[in-house]
Amino acid sequence: MNPIARNILAVLGGCVAGSLVNMALVNVGPSVIPLPEGADVSSMESLRDSMKLFTPANFVFPLLAHALGTLFGAFVAARLAGSHPMRLALGIGVFFLVGGVVAVNMLGGPLWFNVTDLVVAYIPMGFLGGRLAGSKPPPAAAVALD
Numbered sequence: 001m002n003p004i005a006r007n008i009l010a011v012l013g014g015c016v017a018g019s020l021v022n023m024a025l026v027n028v029g030p031s032v033i034p035l036p037e038g039a040d041v042s043s044m045e046s047l048r049d050s051m052k053l054f055t056p057a058n059f060v061f062p063l064l065a066h067a068l069g070t071l072f073g074a075f076v077a078a079r080l081a082g083s084h085p086m087r088l089a090l091g092i093g094v095f096f097l098v099g100g101v102v103a104v105n106m107l108g109g110p111l112w113f114n115v116t117d118l119v120v121a122y123i124p125m126g127f128l129g130g131r132l133a134g135s136k137p138p139p140a141a142a143v144a145l146d
Contacts, residue, residue: 006082018073029061074129093126
């Protein structure tokens with residue numbers, strides 16, 4: 001198969017695989033750590049309004065969902081890649097980071113969670129997914145010092 005076509009399919013596969021893991025964990029979370037009394041997560045607006053009721057424990061599964069979804073998606077993309085597997089894995093990290101930034105802007109939430117989520121769950125997990133798939137980091141740009 002053409003490496004470009006294979007890379008496109010690898011990225012699509014990584015996005016789908018990561019999204020499935022993310023949604024599975026988000027859906028399982030309230031079964032493991034119950035939502036606070038009065039919290040309504042049936043729509044984005046009601047979730048945003050319910051955030052003030054959440055305790056730190058209620059943010060465990062969203063953080064796990066974002067991190068493990070990105071990790072798995074990056075791993076899948078790197079394993080399926082025709083070329084540049086680490087770049088594709090990091091691309092998956094960027095893809096999910098953009099989604100995370102959009103979610104933070106739509107939902108708000110406590111600053112500690114937003115910072116932790118955006119800093120830990122996306123680019124580092126994309127890198128780790130690429131490494132677990134056996135990829136080496138892309139070469140650093142050579143800097144000439146005069």
